[in-house]
Amino acid sequence: MHAETSIPVSADAVAHSQRVSAFLQLQIENAGGWIPFSQWMHHALYAPGLGYYAAGSTKLAERPDVLARAPAGDFVTAPQLTSLFGYTLANQVAEILRQTGTLNVLEFGAGSGALAQDLLTALDTLGIRVQYQILEVSADLKARQKQLLAPWQGQVSWLDDRPAAFAGCVVANEVLDAMPAELFAWSHDHQVMQRGVRWDGRQFQWQDRPAAQVALALAQAAAARMPALPGYQSEINLQAEAWVRDLGTWLTHGAALLIDYGFPRHEFYHPQRHRGTMMCHIQHRAHDDAFLVPGLQDITTHVDFTAIADAALAGGMNVLGYTSQARFLINAGLPGQLERLTGQDARQTAQTQAAVHKLVSEAEMGELFKVMMIGRDVDPPLLGFAQGDRRGSL
Numbered sequence: 001m002h003a004e005t006s007i008p009v010s011a012d013a014v015a016h017s018q019r020v021s022a023f024l025q026l027q028i029e030n031a032g033g034w035i036p037f038s039q040w041m042h043h044a045l046y047a048p049g050l051g052y053y054a055a056g057s058t059k060l061a062e063r064p065d066v067l068a069r070a071p072a073g074d075f076v077t078a079p080q081l082t083s084l085f086g087y088t089l090a091n092q093v094a095e096i097l098r099q100t101g102t103l104n105v106l107e108f109g110a111g112s113g114a115l116a117q118d119l120l121t122a123l124d125t126l127g128i129r130v131q132y133q134i135l136e137v138s139a140d141l142k143a144r145q146k147q148l149l150a151p152w153q154g155q156v157s158w159l160d161d162r163p164a165a166f167a168g169c170v171v172a173n174e175v176l177d178a179m180p181a182e183l184f185a186w187s188h189d190h191q192v193m194q195r196g197v198r199w200d201g202r203q204f205q206w207q208d209r210p211a212a213q214v215a216l217a218l219a220q221a222a223a224a225r226m227p228a229l230p231g232y233q234s235e236i237n238l239q240a241e242a243w244v245r246d247l248g249t250w251l252t253h254g255a256a257l258l259i260d261y262g263f264p265r266h267e268f269y270h271p272q273r274h275r276g277t278m279m280c281h282i283q284h285r286a287h288d289d290a291f292l293v294p295g296l297q298d299i300t301t302h303v304d305f306t307a308i309a310d311a312a313l314a315g316g317m318n319v320l321g322y323t324s325q326a327r328f329l330i331n332a333g334l335p336g337q338l339e340r341l342t343g344q345d346a347r348q349t350a351q352t353q354a355a356v357h358k359l360v361s362e363a364e365m366g367e368l369f370k371v372m373m374i375g376r377d378v379d380p381p382l383l384g385f386a387q388g389d390r391r392g393s394l
């Protein structure tokens with residue numbers, strides 16, 4: 001049991017977290033006593049063999065019992081909830097493949113491999129035999145994906161780096177939120193402060209430094225994107241924006257389907273959201289203490305979809321559609337997928353219904369999660385955005 005949180009953590013897990021903590025202390029020491037939060041988040045999540053995504057914890061719950069009180073893992077994502085999510089996405093992927101005349105799908109950050117499995121299954125049913133590539137930064141998750149996707153050998157392959165050129169459909173579900181973000185705070189004298197981490201010999205502590213001296217891009221972005229509200233804290237995900245701009249250099253023809261929790265800029269930097277959106281997830285509990293049990297918990301920030309749209313335009317791509325997850329799934333054919341419930345027993349039907357409710361309910365994932373498509377030489381309107389396209393809100 002972890003004393004401060006009453007989150008039950010095994011002795012092995014505590015020992016692992018201590019190793020991650022020692023590694024983070026070393027990074028801070030090597031950098032002269034302070035690192036920006038983005039670096040902290042990067043190491044805590046991705047340090048080889050240590051970080052949350054790079055070591056062997058369960059992380060994503062396997063097809064959790066949605067009706068149970070204590071599912072395994074730390075959080076659930078849409079593909080983990082029900083196959084109907086991937087089966088529905090397949091209709092949108094198929095439309096992009098038809099428009100580009102290709103059979104290429106490239107998934108970033110495939111987690112357990114569940115979405116790949118469901119997309120491959122549904123596309124197969126549609127008579128589309130795709131070449132499915134995965135780019136996954138976590139060696140641990142890559143091993144899990146290889147196990148799950150063994151039956152698709154020959155159709156699935158893994159990349160170590162993004163391709164030099166790609167035509168087809170790119171998919172990234174909950175990947176932008178897992179990219180390390182910069183944290184900033186407006187000081188009382190209207191300066192943008194970069195939030196960073198120091199070690200006081202006993203624990204990690206927040207320490208803010210004027211961003212103009214060390215992180216000019218952050219200072220300029222914060223000043224351009226929101227009014228100076230003294231004490232206001234939030235995030236800017238420069239890495240996610242760079243990832244999108246870079247996509248514009250190698251996506252020669254096609255579109256990327258980006259699904260994540262987030263908002264347009266005016267909602268992201270709403271005056272009432274003065275503590276930002278950074279969240280940690282452990283054993284299905286959410287909190288905002290990034291320094292708790294390093295390596296044992298996920299750390300995420302919400303997505304500023306206006307920044308993603310701007311980055312797409314800067315990368316020479318178009319924004320092809322933007323809407324809520326609920327609207328996207330309904331447009332893309334989720335209601336038709338429910339026919340698959342026939343033949344399930346009563347418990348399975350209740351499970352699937354509960355999962356679908358979670359996907360589309362405004363109080364759950366339906367409204368907080370958004371879907372954006374960006375790309376090149378693809379003609380809207382696209383299936384998933386046929387009704388309720390909110391590009392005007394960005």
Ligand SMILES: C[S@@+](CC[C@H](N)C(=O)[O-])C[C@H]1O[C@@H](n2cnc3c(N)ncnc32)[C@H](O)[C@@H]1O
Pocket residue numbers: 053060077078079080108109110111112115135136137138141172173174175178179
């Ligand atoms: C929250 S998990 C989502 C997993 C999966 N897409 C799902 O929906 O279940 C984030 C995933 O993104 C991966 N990831 C993070 N940054 C990445 C990057 N720059 N390129 C590829 N994968 C990345 C992580 O290793 C992890 O697999």
